[in-house]
Amino acid sequence: MSTLATRRSNIRVSDFVLELILLVIVVLLGFSAPGFASWDNFMNILRSAATTGVIAFGMTFVIILGEIDLSVGSGVAFFGCLLALITETLGDAGYSLEMAIALGTVACLVVAICAGMFTGWIRHRLAVPTFITTLAWMAAFRGGAYLLTGSFPITPYPDWFFFFGAGFIGGIPFQAVVFLIVFALTWFISKYTVFGKSVYAIGGNAEAARLSGINVAKVRMAVMAMTSVLAVIAGIMVSSQIQAGNPTVGVSWEFTVISACVIGGVSLMGGKGRIWGTFVGVLFLEIILNGMTLLNIDEYWQYVARALLILGAVLIYQLQAVSRITR
Amino acid sequence: MGSAKLEIRNLTKAYPGVVALDDFSASFEGGKVYALLGKNGSGKSTFVKCLSGAVTPTSGEILIDGQTITFDGPADANAAGIAVVYQELSLILDFTVAENIMLGRFATGGPGNIKIDWKETNTAAAKILKELRIDIPVTRKVSDLSVGQRQVIEIAKAMSLNPRVLLLDEPTSALARHEINSLMEVVRTLKAQGVVVIFITHKLNEIRGIADYVTVLRDSRHVGSVPIDVATPKVIVDMMFGETVLQSRPDDLKVGDKVSLKVSGLTRRDKFEDISFDVRAGEIVGIAGMLGAGRSELLRGIFGADRIDGGSVTINGTEVRKPTIPLMKKLGLAMTMENRKEEGLVQIMSVEDNLSLASLKEISHRGLISHFLQAPVAEKWVKQLHIKVSDPSYEVQSLSGGNQQKVVVGNWLNTDPKVVFFDEPTRGIDIVAKQQIFQIMWDLSRKGLSVVFVSSELEELLEVCHRILIMEAGRLIGEVTSPETTGIEDLYAMCMGEGARQLA
Numbered sequence: 001m002s003t004l005a006t007r008r009s010n011i012r013v014s015d016f017v018l019e020l021i022l023l024v025i026v027v028l029l030g031f032s033a034p035g036f037a038s039w040d041n042f043m044n045i046l047r048s049a050a051t052t053g054v055i056a057f058g059m060t061f062v063i064i065l066g067e068i069d070l071s072v073g074s075g076v077a078f079f080g081c082l083l084a085l086i087t088e089t090l091g092d093a094g095y096s097l098e099m100a101i102a103l104g105t106v107a108c109l110v111v112a113i114c115a116g117m118f119t120g121w122i123r124h125r126l127a128v129p130t131f132i133t134t135l136a137w138m139a140a141f142r143g144g145a146y147l148l149t150g151s152f153p154i155t156p157y158p159d160w161f162f163f164f165g166a167g168f169i170g171g172i173p174f175q176a177v178v179f180l181i182v183f184a185l186t187w188f189i190s191k192y193t194v195f196g197k198s199v200y201a202i203g204g205n206a207e208a209a210r211l212s213g214i215n216v217a218k219v220r221m222a223v224m225a226m227t228s229v230l231a232v233i234a235g236i237m238v239s240s241q242i243q244a245g246n247p248t249v250g251v252s253w254e255f256t257v258i259s260a261c262v263i264g265g266v267s268l269m270g271g272k273g274r275i276w277g278t279f280v281g282v283l284f285l286e287i288i289l290n291g292m293t294l295l296n297i298d299e300y301w302q303y304v305a306r307a308l309l310i311l312g313a314v315l316i317y318q319l320q321a322v323s324r325i326t327r
Numbered sequence: 328m329g330s331a332k333l334e335i336r337n338l339t340k341a342y343p344g345v346v347a348l349d350d351f352s353a354s355f356e357g358g359k360v361y362a363l364l365g366k367n368g369s370g371k372s373t374f375v376k377c378l379s380g381a382v383t384p385t386s387g388e389i390l391i392d393g394q395t396i397t398f399d400g401p402a403d404a405n406a407a408g409i410a411v412v413y414q415e416l417s418l419i420l421d422f423t424v425a426e427n428i429m430l431g432r433f434a435t436g437g438p439g440n441i442k443i444d445w446k447e448t449n450t451a452a453a454k455i456l457k458e459l460r461i462d463i464p465v466t467r468k469v470s471d472l473s474v475g476q477r478q479v480i481e482i483a484k485a486m487s488l489n490p491r492v493l494l495l496d497e498p499t500s501a502l503a504r505h506e507i508n509s510l511m512e513v514v515r516t517l518k519a520q521g522v523v524v525i526f527i528t529h530k531l532n533e534i535r536g537i538a539d540y541v542t543v544l545r546d547s548r549h550v551g552s553v554p555i556d557v558a559t560p561k562v563i564v565d566m567m568f569g570e571t572v573l574q575s576r577p578d579d580l581k582v583g584d585k586v587s588l589k590v591s592g593l594t595r596r597d598k599f600e601d602i603s604f605d606v607r608a609g610e611i612v613g614i615a616g617m618l619g620a621g622r623s624e625l626l627r628g629i630f631g632a633d634r635i636d637g638g639s640v641t642i643n644g645t646e647v648r649k650p651t652i653p654l655m656k657k658l659g660l661a662m663t664m665e666n667r668k669e670e671g672l673v674q675i676m677s678v679e680d681n682l683s684l685a686s687l688k689e690i691s692h693r694g695l696i697s698h699f700l701q702a703p704v705a706e707k708w709v710k711q712l713h714i715k716v717s718d719p720s721y722e723v724q725s726l727s728g729g730n731q732q733k734v735v736v737g738n739w740l741n742t743d744p745k746v747v748f749f750d751e752p753t754r755g756i757d758i759v760a761k762q763q764i765f766q767i768m769w770d771l772s773r774k775g776l777s778v779v780f781v782s783s784e785l786e787e788l789l790e791v792c793h794r795i796l797i798m799e800a801g802r803l804i805g806e807v808t809s810p811e812t813t814g815i816e817d818l819y820a821m822c823m824g825e826g827a828r829q830l831a
Contacts, residue, residue: 193691197687205673211652213653
């Protein structure tokens with residue numbers, strides 16, 4: 001009897017409520033919003049989803065792990081500024097710009113990985129909540145971005161650098177390609193790797209995972225580092241769009257990113273969530289914004305829409321959970 | 328307050344596809360203690376939930392003192408005079424005893440006064456404790472109390488609502504023997520006050536001194552109630568299980584010559600000191616001792632779950648001075664943890680995933696998990712260990728305690744161990760599941776594996792082991808080399824530190 005108490009069913013329509021709602025909205029917008037249903041517009045949506053989107057896939061792992069990362073928005077600004085400064089400095093010192101950008105990118109990645117690993121490490125060794133550590137990083141990155149640039153944008157980039165923000169590969173925006181590749185990679189990692197399974201296990205019960213011989217410290221450090229690396233990638237894309245390192249970008253992106261995860265059904269309690277859900281969450285936010293722009297609705301309404309979306313999605317998930325328990 | 332009377336008429340709770348409680352009728356008299364027994368999944372919890380207002384019965388009636396009562400939630404049940412004390416405590420650890428008991432109805436100067444009158448609150452709480460003859464200062468923080476004392480406070484809190492019916496859901500499962508005694512004192516006091524006490528338990532021996540009647544549920548049905556003096560163990564077990572055969576250790580288990588685990592001078596400050604013993608291939612060694620003797624801590628130290636301060640562990644010839652879990656796992660050591668919920672399982676993961684938690688490397692290639700490797704593993708252990716689940720993709724939290732325990736065991740057997748530690752594997756599981764766990768240990772022994780078995784149930788150790796080590800206050804103080812001929816009283820005395828050093 002008790003073995004039948006909760007049933008994880010195979011496939012049910014009610015598990016795809018959010019996808020269905022999104023589909024209905026897409027269809028409605030297709031009929032009502034001029035220019036919505038076009039290839040160019042869809043590519044546009046994917047392109048603008050990319051910057052916060054790639055970070056959201058990393059954040060999904062962080063949240064499944066039972067942690068949070070508030071530093072990603074400031075990180076985008078900081079890494080953008082660091083890259084610009086290094087490029088400018090090395091360029092002035094006689095290096096080719098290609099070389100300068102490459103070295104700058106490596107430097108950003110090293111800083112990002114160290115910062116993420118540090119967050120994961122003191123979470124593990126000293127049980128400092130990642131909320132606190134990344135709150136500190138958030139301030140440090142933002143301050144660092146201003147200090148590096150003297151609060152003015154740095155513009156050292158050659159024309160080809162524009163490719164990372166606005167280029168196309170076979171008719172598809174480069175950013176959209178990055179977004180889809182990161183989606184595919186993280187989806188695969190979460191579903192098919194020992195690392196992915198370990199993330200779920202630690203988020204579900206860290207002590208049981210540790211006692212099963214899973215290296216909890218390593219996984220925590222890797223996940224936090226991965227998210228920082230994705231912030232670097234987003235930072236490069238943003239820098240390319242604006243052709244500068246600007247300390248004011250990425251403000252409150254951490255909340256956009258966390259919103260996308262929550263809308264996608266990733267549980268802030270840890271242990272539960274899917275990359276696919278985050279993908280849908282990211283697209284949902286972007287499509288609403290895109291549709292509202294095309295319908296000439298005041299852009300500030302997007303915040304209201306986002307609020308309703310978050311509450312609505314969580315409501316749906318709670319109802320699903322309750323119906324699963326009580327049936 | 329006169330004697331209460333609780334009547335249940337045709338109580339039924341049906342879930343789609345499953346009848347969890349089937350046409351239950353019984354009446355319970357005040358001033359009597361009823362031991363409610365039944366194996367896991369027999370409908371006990373559903374019965375408790377119906378009475379506590381946590382679920383609404385499909386049909387049937389509940390009457391207190393002749394009045395039919397209905398309720399929409401636990402608050403209504405409390406108002407109607409039913410209080411339930413659950414296994415998991417609901418106390419706020421950072422609050423004092425008085426704050427916990429009086430929570431939600433602190434004394435203030437009067438209506439409209441928002442300032443808490445602490446003197447009055449503490450006095451009221453102290454009065455409740457005094458009535459129950461509980462001797463714990465009300466200003467003590469609950470976090471400073473022992474588990475047993477907390478359980479007693481939990482009951483006091485429930486009793487402060489003056490219920491007519493008190494349900495205790497396995498109140499003793501985490502308690503040491505002397506703590507159980509003080510809990511029983513409280514139950515006796517309640518009995519004298521005319522309260523109906525329904526006591527749910529898995530431990531047959533502990534109902535002896537306290538219960539007046541034994542009420543048994545089997546397969547969602549009320550089998551019957553018998554007075555305690557006619558309820559011999561055989562009668563009870565027959566009522567609970569129909570017909571079962573209780574097995575004891577088979578004769579064909581051979582202890583080999585090869586020492587597979589050698590522990591030398593192992594020490595962890597304040598936990599255990601200078602522990603040395605050997606376990607040979609095929610041998611099942613029990614460790615007995617009172618709560619807090621350091622048994623679990625010792626196993627955890629050997630396994631690498633906690634740091635150690637000195638000594639060494641030699642496993643299959645490899646000496647280790649600083650055990651870590653990955654290392655010990657590689658050397659062939661496995662351990663099922665004491666608290667399966669907190670330490671053994673990831674509750675929200677599937678049975679399949681939980682069965683391969685400790686062997687992710689074995690089911691993967693270069694970091695990629697292969698479903699073709701994982702699925703047969705799950706299937707194999709579900710079958711071999713008789714795990715009752717119709718689909719291994721179900722979440723492990725939907726399984727009964729006994730089946731969850733088997734998942735924990737399967738998870739570790741999957742690492743292909745040479746030595747297996749079982750820390751309290753039988754806690755909170757029914758007799759049939761216990762027998763299956765014992766059978767697993769005997770099968771391991773037959774295959775030449777070594778087993779170390781820690782249990783608070785001394786009968787189990789005598790029944791299962793080749794040899795029993797006795798721990799007291801962090802030291803090995805004795806050994807029983809022939810469990811077959813040793814009485815439980817002797818073993819108990821030894822654990823208390825009273826017996827001879829060695830019992831042949």
